[in-house]
């Protein structure tokens with residue numbers, strides 16, 4: 077082994093490398109990364125093939141796509157920002173607002189990337205535990221805001237618990253957050269929401285001078301491998317985010333594929349609808365098995381298996397289902413191919429039978 081001579085930032089060395097969903101065996105279903113199971117539509121494949129030569133840099137401003145998204149949100153093009161995946165925009169926003177000595181408040185469990193992005197920015201993370209029913213504890217998040225707080229993350233639907241923040245809850249929350257604190261509303265799964273009471277960033281444009289909404293083409297639109305997401309918010313905040321970004325990371329192919337996806341939005345959202353229907357069927361089957369799991373609003377379900385998580389993940393793996401096991405909190409299973417559902421439910425039934433009486437993942441009766 078090479079001796080460690082170079083002085084690296086200790087907080088970076090201490091961070092475990094990002095654990096990607098395990099590659100699936102050839103005959104296993106990979107339900108560990110909340111990916112879209114449908115193949116890209118032919119128009120997207122054609123758009124990728126037709127994008128200009130890779131010897132040229134992409135359009136740095138991404139003006140055409142930003143203009144299209146601006147129309148959808150009823151904002152100016154300057155109020156839309158593109159990134160190589162919305163994760164990269166989250167990194168930019170955190171770096172733009174928070175540095176050494178500053179705090180970033182986020183719910184936990186939530187998106188696995190949040191703690192790392194905060195650490196890389198040099199800031200201090202302030203995780204706020206979810207409520208017992210796996211939702212954001214918004215009053216506790218408000219109480220965690222101090223003079224040092226620069227950013228508060230809100231994730232709705234929340235990855236991995238699938239819970240949402242309602243429109244009314246979000247309005248009450250924003251009314252209390254100080255105006256100098258940036259609120260980032262991460263809506264990576266908003267397209268899968270079927271409940272009208274859930275907050276939707278598209279209805280909030282122009283309402284708050286300290287709110288940025290982030291979305292992605294990775295999940296509902298099935299472009300995860302191309303890396304393209306976007307943010308909508310006040311121009312001065314997006315300008316600051318852009319300043320921290322690595323220029324030219326959003327490729328021409330990604331921009332073209334996103335534009336074509338908007339042209340064929342109806343087809344893609346019909347697929348999203350099918351996944352949401354399947355999700356609700358899986359949820360009600362889980363309830364019938366005796367699980368107590370939060371109502372899922374994204375393209376995944378959350379099994380709060382607690383200290384039985386590693387053993388439960390083994391059961392799924394043996395059944396040909398690759399899941400995301402998250403510490404000793406639980407298991408997240410994506411809603412993928414319709415053919416995966418029987419296997420998923422068989423494994424879930426086996427796991428629920430192994431949980432001790434009065435385990436919090438079991439329904440009370």
Ligand SMILES: *Cc1c(COP(=O)(O)O)cnc(C)c1O
Nearest residue numbers: 161162163187235264292294305
């Ligand atoms: C998947 C995901 C993202 C974004 O992913 P990108 O592929 O980088 O756009 C952002 N937030 C959450 C909560 C996610 O699960």
